[in-house]
Amino acid sequence: MILPIMTGGKLRRFHCTVNFTTSHSYTEALKAVEGVLEITWEELNTGHWSKVPLAPRQLYTAAAIIKIDILLRSYQQGCGDKTELLQSAMKTADLGILLGAPLSSGDCSMTRVAGLLSHALSMLSSGCISHWPALHLWRDINYLKKVAGARTVPIELGVHYVHPTWSQKLMTVAEFIEAHIVPQTGEATPIGYLAQHPLFEQVPELMSDIFEPEYCCLSDDLGEGAVTEETDINAWFGPKGTVSPLHYDPKHNLLAQVVGEKRILLYHPDQSENLYPYEGSFLNNTAQVDPEEPDYKTFPNYKNIIAWECHLKQGEMLYIPPKWWHHVRSLSTSFSVSFWWT
Numbered sequence: 001m002i003l004p005i006m007t008g009g010k011l012r013r014f015h016c017t018v019n020f021t022t023s024h025s026y027t028e029a030l031k032a033v034e035g036v037l038e039i040t041w042e043e044l045n046t047g048h049w050s051k052v053p054l055a056p057r058q059l060y061t062a063a064a065i066i067k068i069d070i071l072l073r074s075y076q077q078g079c080g081d082k083t084e085l086l087q088s089a090m091k092t093a094d095l096g097i098l099l100g101a102p103l104s105s106g107d108c109s110m111t112r113v114a115g116l117l118s119h120a121l122s123m124l125s126s127g128c129i130s131h132w133p134a135l136h137l138w139r140d141i142n143y144l145k146k147v148a149g150a151r152t153v154p155i156e157l158g159v160h161y162v163h164p165t166w167s168q169k170l171m172t173v174a175e176f177i178e179a180h181i182v183p184q185t186g187e188a189t190p191i192g193y194l195a196q197h198p199l200f201e202q203v204p205e206l207m208s209d210i211f212e213p214e215y216c217c218l219s220d221d222l223g224e225g226a227v228t229e230e231t232d233i234n235a236w237f238g239p240k241g242t243v244s245p246l247h248y249d250p251k252h253n254l255l256a257q258v259v260g261e262k263r264i265l266l267y268h269p270d271q272s273e274n275l276y277p278y279e280g281s282f283l284n285n286t287a288q289v290d291p292e293e294p295d296y297k298t299f300p301n302y303k304n305i306i307a308w309e310c311h312l313k314q315g316e317m318l319y320i321p322p323k324w325w326h327h328v329r330s331l332s333t334s335f336s337v338s339f340w341w342t
């Protein structure tokens, strides 16, 4: 499930305008706003387009914004078919772009919303990995122990990789499972995470439980003489509570959720200045802001952020485009596989 979180700036007023949805049902609210859109539509389609005054076009935009908000709230509450709700929001945004007018000079919020919605429709896919044997095999830690238990792997220990107490330790997969996966949340401190590790090169037997998605053949550079690099396939295996801090990667990424669930916050690359990347070449793909506890005093631009929240469930796969910022928290014991390609 992906849903937009629009805070700050021009988009904040979307939320202010629709508080009435708390006391009315979404259906009633939708009916009311569709009435406004219909009446305004009549006005916009009477006479020559060049003669249509600004006010009804602005009203159309305002009503479209409210309708989108109601549709996204319905989406969030699980009221209706999720794809249909997003498609309807997308169509409303497109009509708003075609027929409406900015509510103030320089306001391009309709275009922005449409862009965000089109990403939401295309980024998350379910059913793509339902044929992977890993989906049922990896839920069994005894299977993982049997296939990979004796292999030594690097484990990240601590809150996350930019935290001052973070460290790394080598241990076998079996030791890691006993110390960090079997204990219930909170029992094992610090949290251990087998993160970004090419486990499938090390243990080819696990590779036969998954399939590289065909999307990874879609290279950016198909020119003559282009050399296609191998896809980087990494394992991310850990207990509830692992965090990959807010960062971006230069490659296309398909993140497949094989076991458990993750909450992923996503930000378009144009949000970089609101995220305060670390300076210098080492961590400049990592944000200083912690989106889970933003320090607005030190990072005031974060108030203007536009973010997407995605709950990536078992069996789903998320496409993260190059340079898109992402923050990832596991909500349960989790095993994901990432495919990075150029």
Ligand SMILES: O=C(O)CCC(=O)C(=O)O
Residues within 6 Å of the ligand: 236, 242, 243, 244, 249, 253, 255, 262, 326, 328, 329, 336, 338
């Ligand atoms: O799953 C995670 O913890 C992080 C995944 C990630 O950052 C990636 O695939 O690029």
